[in-house]
Every structure is written in C-alpha cells, then in structure tokens.
Amino acid sequence: xxxxxxxxxxxxxxxxxxxxxxxxxxxxxxxxxxxxxxxxxxxxxxxxxxxxxxxxxxxxxxxxxxxxxxxxxxxxxxxxxxxxxxxxxxxxxxxxxxxxxxxxxxxxxxxxxxxxxxxxxxxxxxxxxxxxxxxxxxxxxxxxxxxxxxxxxxxxxxxxxxxxxxxxxxxxxxxxxxxxxxxxxxxxxxxxxxxxxxxxxxxxxxxxxxxxxxxxxxxxxxxxxxxxxxxxxxxxxxxxxxxxxxxxxxxxxxxxxxxxxxxxxxxxxxxxxxxxxxxxxxxxxxxxxxxxxxxxxxxxxxxxxxxxxxxxxxxxxxxxxxxxxxxxxxxxxxxxxxxxxxxxxxxxxxxxxxxxxxxxxxxxxxxxxxxxxxxxxxxxxxxxxxxxxxxxxxxxxxxxxxxxxxxxxxx
Amino acid sequence: xxxxxxxxxxxxxxxxxxxxxxxxxxxxxxxxxxxxxxxxxxxxxxxxxxxxxxxxxxxxxxxxxxxxxxxxxxxxxxxxxxxxxxxxxxxxxxxxxxxxxxxxxxxxxx
Numbered sequence: 001x002x003x004x005x006x007x008x009x010x011x012x013x014x015x016x017x018x019x020x021x022x023x024x025x026x027x028x029x030x031x032x033x034x035x036x037x038x039x040x041x042x043x044x045x046x047x048x049x050x051x052x053x054x055x056x057x058x059x060x061x062x063x064x065x066x067x068x069x070x071x072x073x074x075x076x077x078x079x080x081x082x083x084x085x086x087x088x089x090x091x092x093x094x095x096x097x098x099x100x101x102x103x104x105x106x107x108x109x110x111x112x113x114x115x116x117x118x119x120x121x122x123x124x125x126x127x128x129x130x131x132x133x134x135x136x137x138x139x140x141x142x143x144x145x146x147x148x149x150x151x152x153x154x155x156x157x158x159x160x161x162x163x164x165x166x167x168x169x170x171x172x173x174x175x176x177x178x179x180x181x182x183x184x185x186x187x188x189x190x191x192x193x194x195x196x197x198x199x200x201x202x203x204x205x206x207x208x209x210x211x212x213x214x215x216x217x218x219x220x221x222x223x224x225x226x227x228x229x230x231x232x233x234x235x236x237x238x239x240x241x242x243x244x245x246x247x248x249x250x251x252x253x254x255x256x257x258x259x260x261x262x263x264x265x266x267x268x269x270x271x272x273x274x275x276x277x278x279x280x281x282x283x284x285x286x287x288x289x290x291x292x293x294x295x296x297x298x299x300x301x302x303x304x305x306x307x308x309x310x311x312x313x314x315x316x317x318x319x320x321x322x323x324x325x326x327x328x329x330x331x332x333x334x335x336x337x338x339x340x341x342x343x344x345x346x347x348x349x350x351x352x353x354x355x356x357x358x359x360x361x362x363x364x365x366x367x368x369x370x371x372x373x374x375x376x377x378x379x380x381x382x383x384x385x386x387x388x389x390x391x392x393x394x395x396x397x398x399x400x401x402x403x404x405x406x407x408x409x410x411x
Numbered sequence: 412x413x414x415x416x417x418x419x420x421x422x423x424x425x426x427x428x429x430x431x432x433x434x435x436x437x438x439x440x441x442x443x444x445x446x447x448x449x450x451x452x453x454x455x456x457x458x459x460x461x462x463x464x465x466x467x468x469x470x471x472x473x474x475x476x477x478x479x480x481x482x483x484x485x486x487x488x489x490x491x492x493x494x495x496x497x498x499x500x501x502x503x504x505x506x507x508x509x510x511x512x513x514x515x516x517x518x519x520x521x
Contacts, residue, residue: 043480055445064475065450095470100444122440131437151480153490168438197470201499228440232447236440266497 037061037073039158040308041146056230058086063155067092067194068232072160077323078304081350081358082135083163085225090232091140091161091246093204093267096195098252099231106236108175108220112189112258115180122236125170126222129178133168134219135357136242137325138249141272141294145397150284152397159302164325164358167240169221173214175256181210187259188213189268190239193252206248206272207263208241217242220253242356243328245294245399247272268293273396280399281392297327298401299387301334301361301379306406314370314410320347321362326381327401330355336363337376341389341403344378355382367410378403450474459513462506470500479518487514 039046039061051062054070063069070090076083103122110118120128140161145154155161176188189207196203212218219240222228229235234251241248247267263269273291274280279298282289301324312318324334330352335344350360367373380386391402450472454463467476482490488511494500495507502510 041480045478045480048478051448053448055447056443062474063478065448065452065472067471068447069475097447099447101442103440103442126438126440146480151482153479153482153486155475156478156480196498198499198501202497222440223438226438228438228443231443231445235443270497 035059039146039156041151041156041158042149043151046146054090054232056086057090057232058084060087060090061158061160063157067095067097069155070232071157072163074158074160074302074304076160077302077358078321081164081323081353081360082166082225083358085165085227085230085233088138088163088165088224088230088233089140089161091155092194092232092251094194094196094201096197097232098193101231101236101252103236106254108237108254108256110175110179110256110258112256113182113185113260114176114258115182116178118175118179120175122222125175125220125237129170129174131168132171132219133166133223134217134240134242135164135166135354136240137162137164137297137357138240138246139163139297141245141247141398142396144400147391147400148393148397149391150393152395154397164323165224166226166353167219167221168223168226169219169237169240171216172218172220172239172256173216175220176214176258179258181214181258182260184260185210185258186261187263189257189259189263189265190248190250190253191255191257192234192250193254202266204250205263205265205267206250207259207265207268208248210258212241243296245272245297247294272398274398275394279388279392279401280394282394284393284395294398297325298399299327299331299379299381299385300325300401300404301377301387302404303375303377303406306408308406309409310406311409311411312367315366315368317364317366318408319362319364320375321360322377323358324361324377324379325358326355326379326383327385328356328381328383330382331359331361332380332382332384334359334361334377334379336365337378338365338367338373340374341376367408370410373408373410374405375408376403376405452477454513455517457513457516459509459516462509463513466500466502466506466510467494470494470498476514476518481518481520482514483520484511484515486520487511487518490514 035050049062061071072089108120143161146156187207191205221240237253239250276290276292303322334347347361347363452473
C-alpha cells in the first residue's frame with residue numbers, strides 16, 4: 001500500500017468523519033460502521049464495501065458506484081446452481097442509464113440488411129413469438145481479473161463477476177426471420193439504451209456473425225429465474241449468448257441491425273480483444289501479438305462450502321462441494337487433488353440443468369495427516385478440455401480459468 | 412398424499428424435455444422506475460487532486476480508481492490516454508500530466 005502523503009490525508013479525513021459521527025454531529029451511518037469485505041487480491045487493495053443501496057438488489061460487493069459494477073458475494077454460489085436475481089452481478093460501461101422504463105412505450109427495432117424494418121413492442125415479443133428458456137452462465141470477460149499477476153488495470157473483480165440463471169425469452173432467429181434477413185448479411189449488431197456521458201464517445205454495441213445469430217440458441221430474454229430482469233441487469237430485454245462471455249449479452253436491448261459488412265465499431269473491433277494464443281496467454285510485455293474478439297467461454301470450477309484456511313478434523317470425512325461450468329459446452333467431470341496434482345479423484349456431479357449452466361459437484365475427502373493441505377479442483381468439459389494448471393496472463397485480464405486451489409488445515 | 416404426487420409428475424415431465432425447447436411460463440412485465448445511487452466520494456487531497464476531481468468524476472465515480480492495484484507511471488499514463496482517445500474524456504491538455512503524477516503518487520508501483 002502506498003505510504004504517501006495523499007493516502008495519509010485520506011485516512012485522516014475518514015478519522016475526522018468518524019469523530020464527527022461519534023460526537024453526534026452526523027445523523028447518517030458513520031463510515032466505519034459500513035459492512036466491509038476483504039477480497040484476497042495479491043498486493044491489494046482488497047477492501048470493498050458491501051452495499052444494499054441499489055434498487056432491486058440485495059447485498060452486493062461495491063466495485064464502482066457509477067456506472068455500477070457490483071460483484072456477487074461468493075457465498076451466494078453455495079446456495080444452488082441458480083444465482084438469485086437480487087445478487088446477480090452487475091456491470092455497465094456508460095453512466096447514462098435509463099432508470100424509468102415504461103413497458104407500454106418500449107420498443108425493439110430490427111433494421112439494416114433486412115426485407116422489412118420492425119418495431120416490436122414488448123407485447124409483440126411476449127405474445128407474438130414462441131417462448132423458450134434455458135439455463136446459462138453469464139460471466140464477465142474480466143471475472144477474476146484481480147488475481148492476475150502482475151496485476152492489470154480494470155474492474156478488480158474476485159470470482160464473483162459471474163452468475164447462472166434460467167433465461168426465458170424468444171429466439172433471436174425468430175425475430176430475424178420475421179424481419180427477413182437479405183442475402184449477403186454477414187453480422188448482426190446489438191445496441192442497448194445506455195449512453196455515454198460524452199456525446200462523441202462510442203455507443204456500446206456488440207456484433208455476432210450471422211450464422212451464430214441464427215443458430216436458434218441465441219435468445220432475447222425478458223425473464224431470468226422466472227421474473228422480469230432487475231433494471232441494472234438489463235430490463236426489459238437482454239441478449240443471451242449461451243457459452244459466450246457476457247460482453248455480448250447486451251442489456252436493455254432496443255436495437256438490432258443486420259450488417260452486410262463486418263462491424264468495425266470500437267466495442268467489437270478494438271475493445272474486448274484477446275491474444276490469439278492458447279488460453280489467450282502471453283508474457284507480460286510481449287508485443288506484436290495478433291488480437292481477436294473474445295468469444296467462447298472456457299471451463300471453471302470452484303469450492304463453495306469451505307473458505308480457504310478452514311480447519312477440518314484430520315483423518316475423518318469432510319464434505320466438500322462447489323460449482324463448475326464447461327464454458328461453451330457441458331461439464332464432463334470435476335476432479336480434485338490433495339497431492340498438488342500428482343493424483344486426481346473424481347467428484348459426484350449434481351443434476352444437469354442444461355449444458356450452459358452451473359453444475360454442482362460434491363465429494364467426501366479425508367486428510368490423513370494434520371497440517372496444511374492444498375485442495376485443487378479441476379473441471380473437464382464435455383469437449384474434453386480441462387482447466388489449465390498454470391494461470392494465463394494478458395494485459396486486459398481476460399479469460400482466467402486456472403485450476404483453483406484452497407488451503408485446508410487438518411487438525 | 413395424492414395431492415403431493417401431482418406436482419412431482421408435472422415436474423418430471425418438464426425436466427425430461429430438452430431445455431432449449433422448453434416453453435417458458437407466461438409472464439407480464441411491469442414498468443420500472445428507480446433511482447440509482449450516486450457517489451460523492453472525491454479523490455483524496457494531494458498535488459493534482461483538483462485536476463483528477465474536475466476531469467474524471469463526470470463519467471465515473473472515484474471508487475474503482477481507488478480500488479486499482481499499484482501500477483507503473485507508464486501504465487497510469489496509458490490509462491489516462493485510453494480515457495481521452497478511446498472514450499473521448501474531455502481532459503484539458505495541461506491537466507494530463509498532473510493527473511498521471513497524482514495517480515502515480517497514490518497508486519504507483521514501487
């Protein structure tokens with residue numbers, strides 16, 4: 001932590017506030033009474049406020065107030081495979097976010113390289129097209145960025161910039177068919193209602209290739225976990241791109257444009273790009289690397305019922321459980337190791353709620369000798385791709401999926 | 412007894428259908444009007460704090476910057492230049508140097 005004048009002044013100011021509060025000069029909650037959490041980010045700072053200030057949301061880890069970046073507290077993932085809407089993580093790019101959405105006035109425009117421009121009301125979408133639902137993990141490209149070493153700038157998330165929901169909506173394909181895609185279409189571009197504060201800054205837009213957009217899985221969701229989306233999660237409509245990183249899951253979706261040329265907008269072509277290398281991995285400082293848009297997710301798994309550093313009884317069975325996801329396909333297996341990866345043992349998988357969702361796993365293990373043990377957890381997805389044993393690195397802090405480890409102390 | 416069986420049978424029937432083909436239950440959407448919280452947190456006082464407070468807080472609150480790890484001066488300069496060039500932050504040219512110096516003093520890599 002920087003031991004400099006500016007930082008000391010901040011502490012002093014906070015102490016002053018606390019003193020003022022204690023003396024009864026301030027009626028609001030004093031700063032030191034705020035609930036805090038310490039994220040174990042290497043080199044820090046890891047202290048974050050737990051906030052309940054966001055409408056329609058419960059307790060969230062405050063990463064940034066405006067535009068909102070809210071992380072899901074990790075213990076939420078132990079409750080089941082579906083992440084509750086009120087604790088589902090939140091990530092916005094621009095600060096101008098509509099906070100008043102009238103369902104009678106909202107419309108979704110479909111235009112560009114189509115036979116017929118459409119303006120669909122929410123009623124057209126809810127009642128005029130077949131409804132579908134599927135469970136899928138929505139994960140920020142930079143989930144777990146705070147664990148990168150060397151550290152990189154950006155949203156300093158721990159592992160909670162992800163969630164799984166049962167999404168209900170209509171197929172993007174059905175909407176595109178209604179408009180009639182013209183021959184020669186190459187991509188489809190999606191835009192939501194959020195706007196930059198500065199007028200000439202790039203409006204947030206993302207594109208998918210036309211065949212991907214028409215694969216019948218990409219969905220325009222109007223519900224998550226059986227309810228309308230919280231506003232900060234994209235109410236009333238959000239694109240769902242199963243198996244792909246959340247940057248494509250455009251929130252408050254109100255504009256779909258079919259393109260006959262590849263999209264060159266900033267958010268598709270420049271931002272959210274990764275090194276075109278295995279695991280998007282490069283050496284710090286490496287240059288002249290070909291960059292490609294981030295795309296499919298990769299497998300991950302986590303322990304959810306035991307925090308690192310937990311004490312357990314030696315030589316007696318301990319139940320360990322957690323969640324896993326395959327990335328762009330299902331979970332084939334989740335294995336654990338207590339001998340630093342020399343031998344792996346299979347865990348039992350819970351109910352399959354759909355290949356793009358979280359899957360619970362659990363196992364009983366016994367640590368024979370007292371002392372500190374490292375538990376490694378590794379998911380192998382149904383394409384046969386395992387999590388790597390060494391962490392990847394890239395300057396944007398994207399696509400972390402190294403085998404996770406926790407320390408368990410047997411006593 | 413029988414009353415308990417019926418929902419189970421319905422659940423099993425639903426669960427055995429392929430997920431993507433499963434029809435979603437009907438839902439009506441209700442209009443939403445909320446207020447998002449704002450932050451009045453300022454960057455801590457120090458040389459350049461006026462420059463950073465005046466130029467940066469229009470687009471984002473201070474919290475995320477204060478949550479950043481220690482970064483080199485070069486990395487901070489790149490961040491500030493990204494804000495100006497990619498995100499069109501209207502930072503006065505004479506404020507760029509003081510902002511980079513401020514961030515390096517507050518969050519510089521040792």
